[in-house]
Amino acid sequence: MLHIESSAPRFLRALALSVVSAVSAHAAVLPDADNVIRAKAGGSEIVITTTTRLAGAIHSLTWNGKEFIDSLDHGRQLQSASNLDVGTPIFAETYNPTEAGSQRDGAGPKSSSRLLHLIATNNLLQTTTQMAFWLAPGEKSGPNLAKNRAVLSNHLLTKRVRIGYRGLPHVIQYDVAFHLPVGEHHTHAVFEALTGYMPAEFSAFWKFNPQTGVLEPLTDGPGELNWPVVLATPDGSHAMGIFSPDQPAKDSAQLGYGRWRFRVEKVVKWNCVFRVTDSNGIASGEYAFRNFVLVGDLATVRDSLRALQKMFALPEKP
DSSP: OEEOOTTSOHHHHHHHHHHHHHHHHHHSOOOOOOEEEEEEETTEEEEEEEOGGGTTOEEEEEETTEEOOOOSSSSSSEEEEEEEOTTSOOOTTTTOEETTOOGGGTTSSOOSSEEEEEEEETTEEEEEEEEEESSOTTOEETTEEOOOSSSEEEEEEEEEEEEEETTEEEEEEEEEEEEEOTTOOOSEEEEEEEEEEEETTOOEEEEEETTTTEEEEOOOOSEEESSOEEEEOTTSSSEEEEEOTTOSOTTTTTOOEEEEEETTTTEEEEEEEEEEEOTTOOOSEEEEEEEEEEEESHHHHHHHHHHHHHHHOOOOOO
């Protein structure tokens, strides 16, 4: 994670600057959120679909005849979200800007989030979304009351997605920037840089050992660990993994990759999480994260993880 400054890498500055385009777009005509990008990966194509229903969040990702995203309600997508404390004890979902929309949107056709900017061409996608809070004022997550006073937040989320990365066709580059507004006071922020809710048939859980380059069996937890996570069908014909060169993050206790199995809801989930804490208050501005989503069969995902690990390996200390 990097807080954007003038010395930040070019792609992070570009993500931040795209907010200007988003504001201009919103002042004119809101963009069409129904788009498709695609690129060849092995003997098939990776096809990514965004929809108006989800304010430009990713509704579908397919490869080799298989759907990888559940997308039942407005929380089960390939998307990003944050959760903040508003200067009080932090609880899950109580101040939770969410890209695809709110809990109240349910399985319905509309999103409480607002898409401000979208560009989609060939294998590239860029969006900026004004995120809705997951809970409406007065709603609760467990025993805890929502802290927000409106449905639509002032938090913006910009994502840039590219299918294929440096000769790795099964790797999706997925850069995100959270734009924290002025006028809010937070001391603890949890950035779910990316999460993927997948159909329950992706029932085999794996962790990637960066020291050996081997996939090792993983329990369904739930919870976080410090190694990249892969979810696959039992026969290994289809798999999806997550990797970030920014992990492990400074404030994340050497954790950051999570996995869950929701048996009643018949859905599984992975995520990549970053935490920022500052007792004096977290500065407003842009918080950007690099993610890579890997899609293919299990062996291809493993090999792609090995390649990324090698690309981003830190030099040995003397």
